[in-house]
Amino acid sequence: MRFLSILTTKSSAYLLQKIGRGGSLPGQLGLKFDPDIFKKLTFKGPVIVVTGTNGKTSTANMIADLFERAGKKVVSNRRGDNLREGIATTLLANANLQGVVQADVVVLEVDELNVKYILPNLPVSAFVVNNFFRDQLDRAREMEQLIESIEKVLPNYDQTLILNGNDPNVVRLALKAPKANVVYFGLGRNKYSQETTNEASEGKFCPVCGNRLEYSYYQYSHIGSFHCAKCHFRTPILNVELHDIDLEDHTFYFHQEKFKDPYQGMYSMYNCAAIIAVAEVFCIGFDVVRQVFANAPQPKGRNEKFIKDGREVVLNLIKNPTGANEVMKVIEHDPADRLIVIVLNDKEQDGIDISWIYDTYFEKLMSKNTKKIVTTGTRGTDMALRLYYGGYQGVLETKETIEEALQEIGNDHDKLYVIATYTALLPSRTAIKKELGL
Template identity: 60%
Template sequence: MSKLSVLAARTSLCLLSMVGRGGSMPGTIALKLDPDSLSKLKFNGPVILVTGTNGKTSTANMISSMFEKAGKRVISNRKGDNMKAGITTAILTHTKMNGTVDADVCVLEVDELNIRHVLPYIPVSALVVTNFFRDQLDRAKEMEQLINSIESVLPNYQGTLVLNGDDPNTVRLALKAPKANAVYFGIGQNQYSVLNGLEAAEGKFCPICASRLHYDYYQYSHIGHYSCPNCDFKTPEYDVALSDINLTSQTFVIDQHQYQGPYEGMYSMYNYAAVAAVMKHFNVPATAFDAMLKDAPKPAGRNEHFTKGNQEVILNLIKNPTGANEVLKVIEQDQNEKAIVIVLNDKEQDGTDVSWIYDTHFEKLMDDQTKQIICTGRRAGDMALRLFYGDYQNDLSIEDDIDQAVSKALASSEHVYVIATYTALLVARKAITKEMGL
């Protein structure tokens, strides 16, 4: 192990912290000094990677918190620095000079395209995959290419795959990992399941014979109970299944025990199922899982609530049609009169192609309760045009400044939703706290 790379990472982190900065710079420096830093480390406990299009930040953070509730020392990149440099920062800044990682468990959120740069170089115990959807075409390209990049490093993987059994796009990974064992999580048919999927979806074809998959029901997008009419590919038997789903009370049942989660929406239920699968696989006490749910931190901007007096603002990230549709379903359930701010950016981290807004059901916002929608961000005009084409009839406007957009919404309603793309998320959060005086 290069002691210099560990020293450089820890020293640079200390210096950056003194000036109020952090991020992936320490890892970048360490990798420049020793490109093989990760492969030389010694781990004393399980290493868990979490990836997928939607939900990886929330899922990784909940897994980390669950192990902490079980009394374990955990290393995690909780702030979401999920590229190789950020992951290297998280690990090396908690590594002893002899190369031993100073933790009982490592839980690392990893960008989908970076799995191939991380998984082969550290002893991964479990790879958790939440789902795969079309996302950021200019960066990640078509979903098929993204999945292929992950499949390319699986033939020699000997750990565990923790896969969303209701997503054929994740289940297919097991076909490329003959040395791994697979654990499947999912959700059975429930009151929210639908027989016909009307949302934009990818991967509805069998990965073995390319036949169109038959669905008994859908939960959302292409997530559901499927089978191939021409071969044996189908929804696998669940190792962990959630039942008795109630999206109003946010409750669910596992092994005859009812839990209540802190987050809203069906997509959150799948995140809970993924965490529960990790709990069972690593024999974490169910009490730690329950304690985590009761005290789960919300990642900044992921269904984050801000309140002052009678006013409430809820901030959410949107970045692709499927994730955005799930956020819109939650907003649709709110029968209060409300104002909505949509912040649409097209920077590299957002994806420069914003055509995905036409595959998103913004019509879910277009009811009598939504009194005002304010569009802002670099592509505010495109967003307003999308709403105009959707025949939104109430107050629709464009604001160049995010602060002004939030201020205008707060002036018109006690209930405000702000939905923002990736690079606008923290800017929007800052605007909310500023305008609310928090």
């Protein structure tokens, strides 16, 4: 059945490509012919899997760039098809009919809930985990259940774990992987670290004894330096520890070497630390790492800027409290006068449970610099109510569509931030470009 599985996937992927489409349908067909096809593939080099709540797409793509710039042929699901069917499409479309994947290195972004289908069935050389936060409760369930689904496939994993050592929810994975070689990355204490936090935090209790964890400092959310007063569980010694963090200049140091982060925010520094950890494991030089950072593309909706005739619009994706809070911090630190449009949808891909907006500090937007906020989307009125309960005293309006929201802003030349949930992101991009005439 391997032959039919690969042939069907390759043929359907080719036909879809011819009409300008992609997606996971070819992989769905391939898996129907052979549900065990992953176990029947052969790889010429390392297979690297990346997962986590926030940052896995950027991290996986930069890891793929890392190997490409090191002279390797890379196969990767760069478009973000990170479920089992999408991964099947990526692998089978790039395999020959004998099941050999035609690449020196394979880099796969994998949805957290799909790790259980991938890790036991592929010869994974390195498993990179960025972070775990509460996200889309109706789909992913409580975070504890999600983490347990990954822990169950770790006891026999005997290759390399590359883990965020500042996230207790990630560090606990090492307890379930006694055969693995573990490499930890993270950030040292810096001028942005805080001794207390009022952000929604998930890493509150020790996974070994259940005692409440204590923190020496927080970087953001539950990410920081932690320890349990009753047992041995604590922040491990970091193999890759970034220091001298400068969020204004987007720079950091590692081993007395200075690097420039291609993106904004503390969370992006962790993505960079993961890239350096992979480079260290696979003996790739810092010069290649710098090239990757210098040429990293701007992901759609991640602080994406549109500028025309003096008007600047910045588009950001939000999908859970922690990621949204980091976006709020970036906006809060911008001294410019601003207008804000928030597009809140509750479709299946967004997560139909929108209670997370009450764990997000939208209060960070509520300064004298914010001249007006317009809300829209399928739950635009709920977003307006959240801002009202948060104490926003400025001009607050609700519109039916993103087009109407942008028209409400009109020709005002103050900087505009558009904040959108997942299904609203591409419609927001389209509307912004149309409004600006780009």
